Amino acid sequence: MVPKGWSVKTLGDLTHYSAFGPRFSSDLYSENGNVGTIRTTDLNDEGEINYSTIPYANVPDSFKSHFLDDGDLLITRSGSCGIPCIFVRQDKPVIAGAFLIRFVLNEKADATFLHALLKSEKVQIKIQNLASGGVQKNLSGTNLKKLELLVPPLPEQKKIAQILSTWDKAITTTEQLLANSQQQKKALMQQLLTGKKRLLDKNGVRFSGEWKWLKASELFKTVSTKNNSETEELLAVTQDLGVLPRSLLERRVVMPDGSTKGYKLVVPGNFIISLRSFQGGLEYSSYRGLVSPAYTVLAPIKTINDEFFKHYYKSYDFIGHLAVAVIGIRDGKQISYSDFSFLKLPYPSLEEQQKIAAALSNADQGITALQQKLDALKQEKKALMQQLLTGKRRVKVEEAA
Template sequence: MVPNGWEKTTVGAACAIKNNLRFPINTEQRQSMAGVYPYFGPTGVLSHIDHYRIDEEFAVIGEDGDHFLKFRSKPMTLHFEGKANVNNHAHVIADSEKCSPKWFYYWFMHRDLAPALSRQGVGRYKLTKKGLEGLEILIPPKNEQLHISRILSTWDKAIFNLERTIINSNKQKKALIHSLLSDRPRKKMGKKVLHREHAASIFFPRSTRNNNELELLSVMQDVGVVPRSSLDRKVVMPEGSTSGYKLVEAGDFVISLRSFEGGLEYSEYKGLVSPAYTVLSSKRPIVNDFYRHYFKSADFIGRLAVAVIGIRDGKQISYDDFSFLSLPYPSLVEQEEISRLLNNAESIIKKKKNELFLLRQEKIALMNQLLTGKRRVHFPDSETAAQA
């Protein structure tokens, strides 16, 4: 049902598509034209150049790419005001009598465009100008568009500020890890460097097998070692017996194919992992959180990279490669104290990430109400407010 005063129409009938303003240049050309004006692709700023084709408010929606199917988690549109450029892989939407760029930006931000897409090879899709023109859009009066956009912009700013806070908190945590665990900053601060021992004296490889009844675990750089059943992404499940899979106990660490880039992964779960992984268990008393943080530190990843230099991408790092590394092994009291400080920093980041998740969910719910007219706005001269 179309709200009173609104119009159900198409992009072609209501919006100004200005693809003549696009500026298609390749990476090499952009590098020779380095400057201050943003150069947009379909999903973000690719670089900055010394030239601009656009000097007005505009929205961008992709013409081709593999991002269209990620509309629930990734924005399909971009918005900008000022001097800029857009490449030929995106459509440019300018202001029109009926539709503002900001309204277009919010309307299609998380909208499923699949019905208007054509295939362009495996995993790639194309939104032609004709397909774009045929997309349906609900249009309120221009002043109502602007007020709704202002409300949503307030949420955008809050989300942006919280994202920046999280980025800064992560930088502070990395700096704290460096100052607590690396030799050079400890010396500069007049602290005693941490006692070190060979990894082989602290950890041993666990190769226990024949535990078919246990749950399968996945080893992921972004989330660690987690049950496969908990993932919302596609994972390859083994065919046949898992008797050859390795046992992982809670508190174990796992060396993955990408450990030389992202460190070792920690498991809070008991289960099975592929025999391609190396499972590490402690042979001496340790504080698990101490090594959980250390195995993700720049100090450890740098030492590991040196130890495995020459190993090509795709080859598993072996226990022998790991065993000769010099690892910190301070007293358990010092391990506990360092862990406490790093866990506190981690806890702050987790809390902020949860706040960000809730803020994004609230914004999505608000968009669903405001962009469909289920909640209308009233706008007296000095006030803009959402009205139930």
């Protein structure tokens, strides 16, 4: 059912004309180029253009007809085809790359509204159905012009676009706050976990004195408890989520084929050296369960604050030292305990370990809160779009004077 005042129009009805981006020799690219070129790699999945990554070239005057105007619609035509984006005028002229189709919109379409509509799930399904080819899908301007869209009158388009832009600003602001908090935490880790910045003790006095730096073998030993009950939970070791039961992992994991008698027992407080620890650090387990015998399981032999070492094993300082220690190891080879054992690890007093861990955990809580806020904003905007872009929820448009 078509909402009152809305109509079905094709993309061709909303555009003056369309054209593929031009091709030219890569020899023309130059740091001092006068014309930028938007490539598919300069777009993200949300249809946003990263203008800082587009290359510039010295192209002939004959390319002037391809210069993009503010509000032009671009759609990827090959590979990840169907991603729409709206061009925003830059200081220098910019053209669309050869794998983009340019649509110059007419007076019947608001660019921001149309961009949102083209990104919607239902319209994206229609766009993919217009693509031809097998593994490598392709779109043509001719086919895209036939794309049928349900659109309101221009004033209502502009009002919807204004509402969605307000949500976009809130999302962008939260994304910036999140990025800043993540960067600040990284800087704080670098200072606190190397002793460059000292905190206050329980008496309000700043910690002082040199830290002990001990060999890893003086702080941790390997443990390999096998022949466990097959009713023990199977654990997954991940770089982004740490160690957790496979049953909690949404992504697909390979389950063991046969007995798990040869698997190693992990208990809360253990650390695990995974295959690519030199890229992402060691993983900490808060769970009891079994892991593949390919992993090296570590247990502390001195009293430590788990959270302190959990943060340290994810720090640039540690990962950098571990990467140096394993230079020459073939890609795919497991890092052994001997590779790890001679590394020097910080061992400040337990009280200072606890204070550092608490400070970094507080930073994590702030980051988590911002991430949750960002996820909620995106979800709420998505729900709102589903109503506004289909006419299920109408907006009030001011009457023209």
